[in-house]
Amino acid sequence: MAWPAAPQEDGGTPMPDDGKPNTKRLSMIVTKGSLDWAYPPFILATTAAAMGLEVTMFFTFYGLTLLKKKLDLGVTPLGNPAMKMPMMGLHMGLPNLAAAVPGVDAMATAMMQNLIKRKGIASIEELRQAALEAEVRMIACQMTMDLFEYTLDDMIEGPVLGGAATYIEAAMSSDINLFI
Amino acid sequence: MANQILDVKGLNCPLPVLRARKALKDVPTGGTLQILATDPGAAKDFEAFCRATGNELVASTAEGGVFTFVIKRLA
Numbered sequence: 001m002a003w004p005a006a007p008q009e010d011g012g013t014p015m016p017d018d019g020k021p022n023t024k025r026l027s028m029i030v031t032k033g034s035l036d037w038a039y040p041p042f043i044l045a046t047t048a049a050a051m052g053l054e055v056t057m058f059f060t061f062y063g064l065t066l067l068k069k070k071l072d073l074g075v076t077p078l079g080n081p082a083m084k085m086p087m088m089g090l091h092m093g094l095p096n097l098a099a100a101v102p103g104v105d106a107m108a109t110a111m112m113q114n115l116i117k118r119k120g121i122a123s124i125e126e127l128r129q130a131a132l133e134a135e136v137r138m139i140a141c142q143m144t145m146d147l148f149e150y151t152l153d154d155m156i157e158g159p160v161l162g163g164a165a166t167y168i169e170a171a172m173s174s175d176i177n178l179f180i
Numbered sequence: 181m182a183n184q185i186l187d188v189k190g191l192n193c194p195l196p197v198l199r200a201r202k203a204l205k206d207v208p209t210g211g212t213l214q215i216l217a218t219d220p221g222a223a224k225d226f227e228a229f230c231r232a233t234g235n236e237l238v239a240s241t242a243e244g245g246v247f248t249f250v251i252k253r254l255a
Contacts, residue, residue: 047197050194050198050200051201051232052233120192120219121191121192121195122191122192
């Protein structure tokens with residue numbers, strides 16, 4: 001499997017361009033890889049694409065895990081004081097000491113996944129697939145791939161490799177630039 | 181009668197808008213798409229979607245927890 005290598009002779013990968021003069025663009029840097037943080041980038045990207053924007057997503061650091069073939073995203077209540085889940089009619093949080101107990105993360109993740117399914121919210125896999133179909137441009141940070149020793153084989157088809165300059169170029173011509 | 185009916189009852193943001201966008205592709209210009217949804221945020225979302233894509237939200241009604249939207253494809 002081959003991702004196109006990043007820099008071409010002119011120093012950049014081509015920007016998406018549908019040729020229409022009024023097209024708006026959205027660029028975003030995706031830096032987080034937990035289940036809760038995976039939603040904002042994909043929801044924004046797919047919705048923007050549905051509304052006619054050209055979207056570029058730059059996945060770096062923990063955001064890179066969102067491009068893995070097999071997604072294994074979790075949440076933890078540990079150090080997450082705002083995480084209060086609807087339980088038994090109330091919104092309940094967990095003290096850090098309890099959240100640190102082995103197995104509690106897995107439980108919190110399972111509960112979150114359950115809640116998501118029950119409420120009819122799309123899975124990350126589904127949103128990611130929708131983004132690819134909507135031709136959202138996904139760039140994987142080359143540096144982070146090296147840093148965390150990920151191989152192309154770990155990742156899905158579709159994204160291209162790139163560096164900071166690739167992102168900056170996209171951001172320069174985008175109307176909306178987000179850091180998530 | 182609408183050219184197409186899209187049922188997104190039970191689905192939440194962003195699925196109603198995403199599915200609608202896909203369904204609209206098969207609606208001829210000037211034709212309409214009827215959408216049934218339960219997502220309370222869908223009303224505002226479809227207003228914004230129509231404004232941004234140049235389509236017309238012809239109708240937006242609610243009855244017993246089910247929202248019905250009719251979008252006319254202009255673009």
